[in-house]
Amino acid sequence: MDVSEGHVTLTVPEQPEEGVGDAVFFNPDQELNRDLTIATLRAARERIDGLETYFDATAASGVRGVRAAADGWTVECCDTDPDAVTLARENLARNDLAGTVHEGDATVRLHEQRYDIVDLDPFGTPMPFVDAAVRATDGVLAVTATDLAPLCGAHFRSGVRSYATVPRNTEYHGEMAVRVLIGALVRAGARYDRALDPLFTHASDHYVRTYLAVGSGAQAADAQIDRLGYVHHCTDCLHRDAERDLIAHPPADCPACGGSIVTAGPIWLGAIRDREFTAATREHVDASMGTADRARDLLDRIEHELDTPTHYDQHRLCKEWGRSASGMDEFLDALRAAGYQASRTQYGGTTFKTDADVDSIRAATDD
Numbered sequence: 341m342d343v344s345e346g347h348v349t350l351t352v353p354e355q356p357e358e359g360v361g362d363a364v365f366f367n368p369d370q371e372l373n374r375d376l377t378i379a380t381l382r383a384a385r386e387r388i389d390g391l392e393t394y395f396d397a398t399a400a401s402g403v404r405g406v407r408a409a410a411d412g413w414t415v416e417c418c419d420t421d422p423d424a425v426t427l428a429r430e431n432l433a434r435n436d437l438a439g440t441v442h443e444g445d446a447t448v449r450l451h452e453q454r455y456d457i458v459d460l461d462p463f464g465t466p467m468p469f470v471d472a473a474v475r476a477t478d479g480v481l482a483v484t485a486t487d488l489a490p491l492c493g494a495h496f497r498s499g500v501r502s503y504a505t506v507p508r509n510t511e512y513h514g515e516m517a518v519r520v521l522i523g524a525l526v527r528a529g530a531r532y533d534r535a536l537d538p539l540f541t542h543a544s545d546h547y548v549r550t551y552l553a554v555g556s557g558a559q560a561a562d563a564q565i566d567r568l569g570y571v572h573h574c575t576d577c578l579h580r581d582a583e584r585d586l587i588a589h590p591p592a593d594c595p596a597c598g599g600s601i602v603t604a605g606p607i608w609l610g611a612i613r614d615r616e617f618t619a620a621t622r623e624h625v626d627a628s629m630g631t632a633d634r635a636r637d638l639l640d641r642i643e644h645e646l647d648t649p650t651h652y653d654q655h656r657l658c659k660e661w662g663r664s665a666s667g668m669d670e671f672l673d674a675l676r677a678a679g680y681q682a683s684r685t686q687y688g689g690t691t692f693k694t695d696a697d698v699d700s701i702r703a704a705t706d707d
């Protein structure tokens with residue numbers, strides 16, 4: 341069947357209704373991810389001089405590479421599946437676009453060739469590709485992870501294995517996934533004296549997508565490592581503390597209620613996006629994009645999100661306190677009136693970030 345995205349039209353196979361079949365993969369639900377990729381690449385080209393080459397490491401139908409080529413990038417695609425390679429070549433040709441499509445393992449290619457942008461969009465965890473990828477670019481590394489259950493600690497052992505950290509299954513699971521993934525990428529970069537710094541990150545539907553500027557030097561890598569640390573989370577009253585350190589020092593009991601503490605980490609505690617870059621990316625969303633409205637709303641929300649490493653859900657807190665919930669604007673205004681910072685988040689309509697602790701939130705919003 342034919343699919344049009346941005347300025348290109350591609351042939352993609354009908355997908356199996358359930359599970360993974362033999363057809364070359366194409367997920368129409370990831371159009372938002374792909375639209376944001378194009379907008380982010382445009383913002384990156386503005387931010388970093390001399391970016392030209394784009395490597396679509398796990399290309400499938402080639403949709404990312406084809407869209408990037410249509411946007412002026414010098415594109416190489418790669419896939420281990422010969423049918424995907426044939427289809428990606430056909431899709432480039434169909435749109436009169438130049439581009440090379442390699443058949444084989446992307447990690448081999450990444451050990452041989454450098455690119456300004458490396459895009460990893462595999463099935464599940466991207467970690468098997470990451471060591472090769474961070475060494476192959478000093479531009480931008482773009483990464484999708486679809487294994488949310490391991491990342492957020494719901495599949496604990498799998499998360500520990502893939503990301504060499506301790507993820508915890510909390511009510512801020514989307515943000516846990518974001519911070520586990522960025523933390524693992526930053527540590528992978530640091531092994532090669534590379535400093536990975538998030539330009540833009542979103543958790544949408546059932547995946548996390550992050551774009552990281554890749555800098556070089558041991559000191560710069562150390563500075564990123566210093567933004568890792570731990571979250572100590574009370575399973576009783578939902579109090580949490582973030583601790584920026586190489587070693588965790590969890591309290592024996594919750595300092596707020598004396599309840600039980602679980603610790604997640606090391607995870608990324610820094611900002612998950614660069615505000616100016618995110619605003620610039622929004623300006624590069626255009627009318628050719630099928631998800632333009634959703635993309636702009638998301639970018640706006642993420643630009644203004646506070647940088648606290650966890651968030652709350654108003655409904656969850658109100659349930660805990662035996663109180664009925666109020667409108668989000670009213671709730672956030674009450675926090676601000678009490679002198680705290682407060683913002684909505686990308687993780688859900690009733691979620692918010694604040695520098696107030698749980699007791700202070702309760703006091704500030706109790707009417």
Ligand SMILES: C[S@@+](CC[C@H](N)C(=O)[O-])C[C@H]1O[C@@H](n2cnc3c(N)ncnc32)[C@H](O)[C@@H]1O
Pocket residue numbers: 365366367370374397398399400401402403404418419420421424444445446447461462463
């Ligand atoms: C999730 S699909 C890619 C989707 C595509 N990026 C898109 O936006 O529609 C993952 C692809 O990675 C390919 N793949 C798996 N292992 C690979 C490897 N080691 N090197 C290159 N491609 C690989 C698979 O054959 C599959 O086509």
